[in-house]
Amino acid sequence: MNLTIEQLKYKFEQALMAAFGLEMAGTDPMLVPASNPKFGDYQSNAALSLTKKLGKPPREIAEAILGYLDVIEICNPPSIAGPGFINFTLKPAYLEGQLNSIQQDPRLGVPKTNQLQRAIIDFSSPNIAKEMHVGHLRSTIIGDSIARILEFQGHDVLRLNHVGDWGTQFGMLIAYLREVCPEALTTSDAIDLGDLVAFYREAKQRFDGDESFQETARQEVVKLQAGAEDTRKAWHLLCQQSRREFEIIYDLLDIHLRERGESFYNPLLPDVVKDLEDSGLLVESDGAKCVFLQGFTNKEGNPLPLIVQKSDGGYNYATTDLAALRYRIGQDGAQRIIYVTDSGQANHFAQVFQVAKRAGWIPNNVEIVHVPFGLVQGEDGKKLKTRSGETVRLRDLLDEAIIRFRGYLEEKIKEENREETEEFKSHVATVAGISAVKYADLSQNRNSNYIFSYDKMLAPIGNTAPYLLYAYARIQSISRQGNINFDELGTDAKIRLQEQTELVLAKHLLQLGDVINNVESDLLPNRLCLYLYELSEKFNQFYHQCPVLKAKEAVRISRLALCGITARTLKLGLSLLGIPVLDRM
């Protein structure tokens, strides 16, 4: 099935060609959902934008287009408004037909992409021996949702965890642990991530103030690079320790991705430097090997260098990213590579991408994008901190959301005089608590900062996960009350749209594919959130106005079918955000 907007665009182009000749092929119909329902459902501004090209007034163009526009199956006769906008209003019969045809379709009428891509999403990517912080949480949640959406569209997605598991910090940490806690380097479980983070901090202090320690640390790095067995083993243990902690978070969030950390690319770094040298881009400056960047200048206005090899022979974060880029294109066959990190790394990626392009490493059919996001702030508008001023541990943050939702839930259960098992309460609180955190993050335009507020994200009303989850559970309760299985209404459960709220809901339901297409291209999951929020609102308005179980038989079946499609749309949409549904809560 084709999306309504696609069908209209096609018909529009046909009419344009019929009216003004074949050279109009490929003209953008400029068709968008109408901003105000009083103008109908869709609106085209094409006639206005074509005045210059066609040398005619826009109304005349619009009239000529309408003369050939054959949309009788889809819309009421389109009308011209104002200077030459063309407005379309979908016919109830068309909407009914569309809804009836998606009743049995697990994809709810959303076609798979016909341009399948091999996509890599580089997300989450915390650093070993450091605590995973809120920024990594954002990357994890946003990256996972983007991955789910691309997978749903049919793309071949590789989810990569580019963990920071290599570099000079390991020399420092290992050297320090040899002194203060050698057992951490030889036995697993000797310390937990919290200790490791503390040791890391101490090691850094020591490193900054003690020259002979710096030398010891450097030697450890050399040993690690050279593959010395005990250093390797120590490194491996430290990675394991951190990994265990990360796994707990990933399990809680139901996130799955493949770890391929910085260390993986270590053997490939010398070639990056060599190939840059061969391509003539490499310049030596103060003993360091670098590429001078275009469009990035220092205070004096001179081009900034991207250092790929330091004067001591060591490599940088950027060198690893260059190697990773080459590997992903050359070995993984990636056609779209998406990096999800905070916007603080925008320059880093712009520089790496520029150098890779100038070196000729990015074929034309490969798209590389940085997907940046803003900061998570505390309610005071500053960087999120605990009350005592420390960075918030992610586990604590997630646990707190669960505990607080549990509080609301217990109250509600008491008010409603319900008896619920411990298992039920703990399951609902966990799902709703975690979903609230995910949704609060996803529902914001990722480019902006957002304020982390438990009260807001857990609220049962508003653009929140609990609101959507309640809407879904409400529909399931209709099915329970009426003893009806939505999936078994049968093929002759025909939808008839009579009331205004039914029409509004129907139109919204049929926009799912368009919204998903948009997120696929602009990588803004907040659009999907908004769609689902509006869907819940429209469902609630419908449910408020239209009796379902008490309606007469044919109407009852039609409305039940509408409820069933709404529930499935919510479930599908939420699943693309990494949020499961609850039948009861």
Ligand code: ARG
């Ligand atoms: N480990 C990095 C950090 O914590 C993020 C890595 C992002 N991915 C990449 N390919 N550089 O900031």
